[in-house]
Amino acid sequence: MATDRDSVLEAAVGVLSRRPTAHLDEIARAAGISRATLHRIFPGREALIREVGALGLRKFATALDTAEIESGDAQSALRRLVDAIVPDAALCAFLAGESQLYDDPGINELWELQDARVRALFLRGQQEGVFRIELSAGWLSEAFFDLVAGVGWAVQDGRLAPRDSAYSLAELFLGGALRRPDRS
Amino acid sequence: MATDRDSVLEAAVGVLSRRPTAHLDEIARAAGISRATLHRIFPGREALIREVGALGLRKFATALDTAEIESGDAQSALRRLVDAIVPDAALCAFLAGESQLYDDPGINELWELQDARVRALFLRGQQEGVFRIELSAGWLSEAFFDLVAGVGWAVQDGRLAPRDSAYSLAELFLGGALRRPDRS
DNA sequence: TTCAAATGAGACATTGATGTCTCAATGTTT
DNA sequence: AAACATTGAGACATCAATGTCTCATTTGAA
Numbered sequence: 001m002a003t004d005r006d007s008v009l010e011a012a013v014g015v016l017s018r019r020p021t022a023h024l025d026e027i028a029r030a031a032g033i034s035r036a037t038l039h040r041i042f043p044g045r046e047a048l049i050r051e052v053g054a055l056g057l058r059k060f061a062t063a064l065d066t067a068e069i070e071s072g073d074a075q076s077a078l079r080r081l082v083d084a085i086v087p088d089a090a091l092c093a094f095l096a097g098e099s100q101l102y103d104d105p106g107i108n109e110l111w112e113l114q115d116a117r118v119r120a121l122f123l124r125g126q127q128e129g130v131f132r133i134e135l136s137a138g139w140l141s142e143a144f145f146d147l148v149a150g151v152g153w154a155v156q157d158g159r160l161a162p163r164d165s166a167y168s169l170a171e172l173f174l175g176g177a178l179r180r181p182d183r184s
Numbered sequence: 185m186a187t188d189r190d191s192v193l194e195a196a197v198g199v200l201s202r203r204p205t206a207h208l209d210e211i212a213r214a215a216g217i218s219r220a221t222l223h224r225i226f227p228g229r230e231a232l233i234r235e236v237g238a239l240g241l242r243k244f245a246t247a248l249d250t251a252e253i254e255s256g257d258a259q260s261a262l263r264r265l266v267d268a269i270v271p272d273a274a275l276c277a278f279l280a281g282e283s284q285l286y287d288d289p290g291i292n293e294l295w296e297l298q299d300a301r302v303r304a305l306f307l308r309g310q311q312e313g314v315f316r317i318e319l320s321a322g323w324l325s326e327a328f329f330d331l332v333a334g335v336g337w338a339v340q341d342g343r344l345a346p347r348d349s350a351y352s353l354a355e356l357f358l359g360g361a362l363r364r365p366d367r368s
Numbered sequence: 369t370t371c372a373a374a375t376g377a378g379a380c381a382t383t384g385a386t387g388t389c390t391c392a393a394t395g396t397t398t
Numbered sequence: 399a400a401a402c403a404t405t406g407a408g409a410c411a412t413c414a415a416t417g418t419c420t421c422a423t424t425t426g427a428a
Contacts, residue, residue, distance in 0.1 A: 019284060021205065023415065034376045035416095045416070075362065097281055100203060122361075132355070132363045139344060139352050140361055146334035147327055154326055168323050171316070176360025177306075177324055178259065179316045207385065218406045219386095229386070 005041055008033065009055045012048060017094040018156060024048075053101040056091040057110045063088060064117055074125030075174070078144075081121075082170045089152030089165065096149035115141065147173055189225055192217065193239045196232060201278040202340060208232075237285040240275040241294045247272060248301050258309030259358065262328075265305075266354045273336030273349065280333035299325065331357055 011031035015022045024045060028038040042048040067080035085092065095101070095111075102108045122140040125131035131140065151169050154160035160168065195215035199206045208229060212222040226232040251264035269276065279285070279295075286292045306324040309315035315324065335353050338344035344352065 021284075025415090036377075036418095037375060039417075040375090043417095078361075100205075129363060131361050132359070135352055135356055135361070136348075139338070139348075139356070142338055142343065143331060143334055143352075143356050144361075146330050150327055150330035154323070159326065160323060164320075164323075168319055168327075172319055172323070172327050172360070174360050174362045175316070176356070176358050176362075177262075177315050177319070177328075178358045178360075179313060180364075209385090220388095220407075221405060223387070224405090227387090 005051070006055065007031070008038065008041060009052050012052050013056070013091055013094055014156075016049070016052060017090045017097070017152065020094075020097055049098065049101065050104055050107065053095060053098065053104075053107050054110070056088070056095045057107065057114060059088045059091055060085070060095070060114050061110075064114060069117065069121045074121060074128055074130045077121060078125070078174065079170055081118075082166050082173075085148055086151065086166045086169065089148055090156055091152070092145065093149040093152030093156070096145065118144065144173055189235070190239065191215070192222065192225060193232075193236050196236050197240070197275055197278055198340075200233070200236060201274045201281070201336065204278075204281055233282065233285065234288055234291065236278060237282065237288075237291050238294070240272070240279045241291065241298060243272045243275055244269070244279070244298050245294075248298060253301065253305045258305060258312055258314045261305060262309070262358065263354055265302075266350050266357075269332055270335065270350045270353065273332055274340055275336070276329065277333040277336030277340070280329065302328065328357055 008031045012027050015027050015030045028035045063084035067084040069077045069081050119137050119141045122137040126133050151165045155162050155165055192215045196211050199211050199214045212219045247268035251268040253261045253265050303321050303325045306321040310317050335349045339346050339349055
């Protein structure tokens with residue numbers, strides 16, 4: 001089902017999430033195609049970047065669906081989300097770094113939509129008494145995304161083992177850095 | 185004491201941390217000088233970026249010094265670090281996003297130095313029984329920096345009130361998102 | 369095998385940012 | 399006031415990346 005376009009986009013992410021200013025030459029080489037073909041698929045750099053962003057948001061939305069974040073208790077939902085999103089953490093890292101993506105109205109709208117779902121998850125968790133209410137749902141949502149992007153970068157650069165990534169993300173975000181003195 | 189160069193660099197951070205590809209025109213305007221003068225101070229774009237990076241690392245090192253992260257118990261040290269670094273969070277956001285900065289050996293060495301100090305803080309905290317040992321000191325250090333950068337972005341874009349930033353950062357990182365059921 | 373489509377390699381033009389220069393205007397020192 | 403230094407504005411030249419084109423080669427289908 002992964003069309004030709006998508007496989008090129010995947011390769012582009014690998015390059016662009018590290019160096020957002022990489023030349024088209026480099027992206028084409030990473031995708032195993034020539035610059036000419038790359039240009040035949042995507043009319044230009046701008047279009048390519050936009051498509052990568054759209055792919056990222058599609059995958060993000062799919063992860064939210066897969067995790068069924070609207071169901072069950074909020075903590076389990078968030079843990080499911082972590083598991084679903086970690087494989088695409090590099091894509092999130094790209095989304096986080098490419099702030100100019102959000103100049104595009106279509107992209108921005110799609111982002112707002114997914115972001116609202118995550119914020120709603122935290123709000124729900126706060127109402128359920130699961131998440132802390134001293135921190136705003138907006139900040140929890142933003143910080144979560146920052147950490148997902150951080151995982152993406154760390155894994156790509158080999159500073160974090162992929163095996164550990166979901167655990168490290170979930171434990172730090174949910175439990176914080178402090179050791180709990182009262183683990184019954 | 186803030187030389188002319190530094191005031192220009194501060195202005196550059198404001199622009200570059202948002203849009204890393206901003207033109208020199210824009211940076212010059214933000215600094216209130218002409219492109220010609222900007223060019224007289226910094227020989228070129230590359231030099232400017234490098235200087236911004238160096239300023240960021242200098243400020244980061246100063247924050248570590250100010251917070252005396254090598255003294256006292258680890259948790260208090262980290263809280264002092266949060267207070268010391270939050271005013272320069274935008275600079276850290278720039279450092280986090282500009283990965284190509286670390287191609288420069290001088291910059292990279294300076295970064296490694298400061299990063300090692302932060303890692304040592306977490307390691308010490310783990311040995312003191314303050315920080316969780318299930319998460320590696322390296323990951324704690326990286327995640328902390330990710331959140332500092334996240335605070336920088338959020339404050340710059342008006343999504344987080346500067347007043348709340350230190351509290352939000354410290355509480356989330358140290359205590360996590362979960363409400364503690366057993367707060368005696 | 370043969371024809372059609374897609375691809376890769378490279379040449380070339382275009383474009384936009386950067387780097388360099390001059391000069392008039394402003395500000396500063398003596 | 400006069401000499402000096404600094405700045406801003408603008409006109410170029412330069413350069414690197416992108417966009418466009420052609421053509422030989424490969425691939426795939428009939």
